[in-house]
Each structure stands twice: as C-alpha cells, then as structure tokens.
Amino acid sequence: MGMTAPATELAPPAAAAVGSLSPSRASDFLSCPLLYRFRTIDKLPEPADPTAFRGTLVHAVLERVFDLPAYRRVPAEAEALLEPMLAEVLAADERVAAMFHPPGDDAEPLDRAAFLTQCRALLATWFTLEDPSRLEPAERELYVEHVLDSRLLLRGIVDRVDVDPSGAIRVVDYKTGRSPGEHVEAKALFQMKFYALVLWRTRGVVPAMLQLVYLGNSEIVRYVPDEADLLATERKLEALWAAIARATDSGDWRPRPSALCGWCAHQDICPEFGGVPPPLPESRPEPPPPPAALSSG
Numbered sequence: 001m002g003m004t005a006p007a008t009e010l011a012p013p014a015a016a017a018v019g020s021l022s023p024s025r026a027s028d029f030l031s032c033p034l035l036y037r038f039r040t041i042d043k044l045p046e047p048a049d050p051t052a053f054r055g056t057l058v059h060a061v062l063e064r065v066f067d068l069p070a071y072r073r074v075p076a077e078a079e080a081l082l083e084p085m086l087a088e089v090l091a092a093d094e095r096v097a098a099m100f101h102p103p104g105d106d107a108e109p110l111d112r113a114a115f116l117t118q119c120r121a122l123l124a125t126w127f128t129l130e131d132p133s134r135l136e137p138a139e140r141e142l143y144v145e146h147v148l149d150s151r152l153l154l155r156g157i158v159d160r161v162d163v164d165p166s167g168a169i170r171v172v173d174y175k176t177g178r179s180p181g182e183h184v185e186a187k188a189l190f191q192m193k194f195y196a197l198v199l200w201r202t203r204g205v206v207p208a209m210l211q212l213v214y215l216g217n218s219e220i221v222r223y224v225p226d227e228a229d230l231l232a233t234e235r236k237l238e239a240l241w242a243a244i245a246r247a248t249d250s251g252d253w254r255p256r257p258s259a260l261c262g263w264c265a266h267q268d269i270c271p272e273f274g275g276v277p278p279p280l281p282e283s284r285p286e287p288p289p290p291p292a293a294l295s296s297g
C-alpha cells in the first residue's frame with residue numbers, strides 16, 4: 001500500500017448523499033465554524049505541518065509493518081521502513097519536501113535526523129504498548145462510509161480493525177501526540193464513536209472495543225460502546241449537519257476562539273485577529289435540506 005499525503009483525500013460523496021462529514025470536518029465545525037468554512041467551503045491551502053507529517057509517516061509505518069511476516073514485526077524492522085518511506089514522500093510531495101528544504105532564507109529547515117529520531121521514538125513506544133507479532137489485523141487504513149436516513153454520508157479512514165474468532169470487533173486508532181485532557185479526549189472518543197457507528201450500520205455489529213493508542217506518552221485508552229452511545233452519536237451528527245446547513249444557508253460562519261487558534265493557519269483572515277475573511281466562493285454548495293425534511297421524504 002502506498003504512502004498517502006499528509007492530508008488524506010477522501011473520495012467524492014456518493015450520488016445519493018446530500019453532503020458528507022468525516023470526523024475531522026465534524027471536529028472542525030464543533031471547534032470553530034469559521035475554520036470549517038475556510039477548510040471545507042473555501043478550501044484554503046494550509047502549509048505542511050511537521051507535527052502532522054510526523055504522525056502521517058508513523059501511521060504509514062504502523063500500517064506497513066503488518067505486511068511483514070509476524071516474526072519480523074520487531075522495532076528494528078519497523079525503523080528500517082522509515083527512511084525509504086520518507087524518501088518516497090519527499091519525492092512525491094513538494095509541500096513536505098519544502099519543510100526540509102524551504103525555498104529562500106527565511107524559514108528554518110526541518111532537521112531530517114532529528115525528525116527521524118522523533119519518529120523512531122514513537123515507533124519504539126508502540127512496541128511497548130502492543131505486540132504486532134501476536135496481532136493479525138482484519139483491516140488497516142480501512143475506508144468506511146454509511147449514508148444516514150437523512151442522506152448525510154458519514155465517511156472516514158480507520159487505522160486498524162481487529163476481529164477476534166468470535167467476531168468481536170476492536171477499532172484501533174493511533175495518536176502520535178500525548179493523551180489529552182478530558183475535553184480533548186471526549187473529541188477523540190467522538191471520532192471513535194463515529195467510526196463505530198459506521199461499522200455498526202454497515203456490518204450490523206456494535207464494535208466491542210474502541211482503543212486509542214497514544215504514542216506520545218505511552219498510554220492506551222479503551223472504551224466499550226453500546227447501542228445507546230452510537231444512537232446518541234448519530235443524533236449529534238444529524239444536529240451538527242443541521243447547524244452546518246443553517247450556516248451554509250445564511251453565510252454566517254462564526255469564529256469560535258479557543259486554544260486551537262494557536263495552531264490555526266488562517267489567523268490573518270480571521271476577524272478575531274483583526275482579519276477579514278475572503279468573499280465566499282460563488283460555486284459554494286447549495287445549503288443541504290434540513291435533516292427532518294429529508295427523513296420524512
């Protein structure tokens with residue numbers, strides 16, 4: 001399987017759907033509607049981010065290590081995958097290459113050796129948390145999608161799905177950062193419940209376990225979902241989509257300042273920082289019909 005670009009592009013929504021949501025875009029809107037607009041409606045480019053790219057590269061190694069026979073899934077073999085995969089991305093992605101060799105003298109180049117050292121440390125941590133020689137994932141980097149009754153397409157990519165002989169499903173997501181505080185952990189679990197909802201609706205089985213593997217501070221967070229959880233997640237997503245529909249209709253995309261602003265690439269055009277957003281693109285999508293109207297139709 002080839003290495004993906006840092007921001008994984010998803011396929012266009014299915015024809016029957018009126019719109020689509022991934023966990024990332026849902027999280028954008030929940031965090032800041034204006035950020036959602038900049039990313040999803042304006043589709044403004046963002047500079048490559050070394051931290052995000054480190055996560056992408058480590059994820060790619062964790063995916064590919066399962067191509068090796070079980071006895072070779074050891075730290076040294078995983079580390080050996082790093083350099084060639086980095087070279088592969090650098091040759092294919094100018095944005096990433098520019099982080100290591102920025103044009104002009106202004107920007108500080110990313111130190112390749114230090115970057116690889118950080119990646120190796122994350123891989124080493126993974127081997128202390130899980131033993132891949134004893135795991136045979138059912139799926140890796142699995143694209144999942146499901147169209148709700150409201151015709152909202154839910155879609156995303158699950159890092160790993162394990163299925164035991166009894167058919168019990170474990171959904172696994174790797175996080176290359178540290179396990180967060182309660183509020184951010186709720187966001188991570190929301191993402192996992194999103195995947196669990198899609199798997200439940202497409203396979204008819206509520207996943208037995210949602211597992212977040214935090215490589216930044218060597219911690220595993222586990223959560224056992226039930227049907228009530230997933231129904232609540234479905235209702236939350238429908239309500240979120242209705243709020244997105246209202247914002248699309250009115251053009252009112254409110255900024256919601258938070259600690260996230262420190263990482264936002266669009267501060268210079270954000271009213272919270274004295275900026276002015278560009279005019280909305282003319283070809284923006286029609287506002288989706290409200291979910292209630294669709295459900296009854």
Ligand code: SF4
Binds near residue numbers: 270272273
């Ligand atoms: S700077 Fe903050 S408030 Fe403004 S768009 Fe970005 S996240 Fe939203």
